[in-house]
Amino acid sequence: MEYVKSAYASIRENKGRSFLTMLGIIIGISSVITILAIGNGLKTTVGGQLGDIQSGGITISIDAKKTNKYLTGAEVRMIGEEIPEAYGASPKLSAIGEIQGERSKLNASFTGGNEIIVHGQRAAVVEGRFFNESEAESGGTVAVLTQAGAVSIFGMSGDVVGKTFEASIGGKTRELTVVGLLKSSDSEIRQAYRNVHGLEAMFSYIAVHVPYTLLTQGYAQDGERIISYQIFPYPNEQDPASLRAKRLTESVLGLRGENAVSIQSFASFLDTFNRILDVVTLVVAFIAAISLIVGGIGVMNIMTVSVTERTREIGIRKALGARTSSILVQFLAESAMITVIGGIIGMLAGYGLTFIVSNFMSFPPQVRIRDVVIVVSISASIGLFFGIYPAFRAAKMNPIEALRYE
């Protein structure tokens, strides 16, 4: 306790110098905190968005390098019906195109499937309905939008069933009729309104679900030959469902034992994504942590100067009966206090910075108690580590010479 008091007194005695020394630690800690928080926020947001897009679906793929066999839409449907652990199976085609909005052309991302693909949507149908089997198989010119998409195209988030819009893919334009709306979150809807009113230009694609046959027939897109489709298992049935889908596919195509059919669950994809993001975050945080080392050397430097300046004080303390360890602890306490105070200021600055950055990047920063604990212990260890050398110099001083020092 006495050591903490004495350390605090000595830091106060040299406020300006102590603060400058802390600055290195403050910058280091705040950049590490900011990077970790942004990384975590990014993971949650992107993971959530990918989850919204893909939720529940497991992709079954036929390796085009090993075989040139393929499935038809009807075969996919039939495989789906043969899997008791799943809602069914659907082809999944994607295409990028444009939609004629009220004022301008809008970018759109079209997902083609049969009616089963509705089970892959986490969002509920809030208005109208999903397209049905006959529309799915006959190239029906129908579309299911999200509420946010409806805002972008029609300027309203509801009451759009029955409305039509022009959509172009690969130079072909068709008029599509809205049959249903999927729910969007309030913030997505707000964002869409801001875009419409030109308050904020966001580069985004409007998500449109259409029958896969519309893409293949209506727009002449590739995809008649299906080498990849999705199944939608019941909760907790992912493994048996995907295994059965793999076997069924192999038997339909006569590919048994050729290892040409593979399963890609979204969960494993998300896993990989998260791992990569973790590594990237850590590497960047590590680079930021180098500034902590530089800060630590600053602490060592200033403590060495301080020890020299206070040679006489050390001599006095020793003459009065301070043991080597008392002097050691006194100076270690001082350097640790500098870095811990610096670390706490850096943490607050880091969180402040994170909140500012997150305002521009439209995802919430994640502040974790674990990080706080880690930051405080890291800064204390930096103080202790870089304080060792000067503290030892102080502790090892000869009292007679120290007392004689002017």
Next chain:
Amino acid sequence: MAKLVDVIDVSKIYNPGENEVRALDHVSLSISTGEFVAIIGQSGSGKSTLMNMLGCLDTPTSGTYMLHGMDVSHMSDNEQSDVRNREIGFIFQGFNLIQSLTALENVELPLIYRGVSRKEREKLSVTALSRVGLANRMDHRPSEMSGGQQQRVAIARAIAQAPPILLADEPTGNLDSASSREIIQIIKELHREGRTVILITHDPGIAAQAPRVITISDGRIISDQ
């Protein structure tokens, strides 16, 4: 009377070899409890070395130093620190107060190293500061006090935990004559109260205040009366 300090055939040699300096040359000396001894000598006579030795700040090259019945001549640094803390109250020429601490905190310092509880520490320090007439200056820092006052704080620090020996090294060297008289007066009073006082000085006038005067020259004791 019991022997408090017993220096037996002590030598201190710096730079052993061709350019060696014999700061102390076979010195023997005893001081009993309750004595007031002045050690006088010119600069370079070895009196500072003797004072460092008596204060357990230094160890002899050869010979034995018994303090309070303990052989302190071969102790480790930490053991010496403990002995200094327990046995000796230092009064230095340059006061040697810590500038960033108040008078009270300076007086508390040796008590902290002794492990005295906060409450007890404060009580002892206040008593010691009152004893030297500085009860109203306890929260002042050294820079806010005159030299005489600073030296009184140092005396308070030396007597706060009532060590057996007061070791004063040129205590008036940095003071004007009025303050010097005041300090010598306090030291004499402390002696009258029963403390053992060792006063190191180069000034015969000050040394004459002590009943026993030891003169040192070229590392040897040349008179003891």
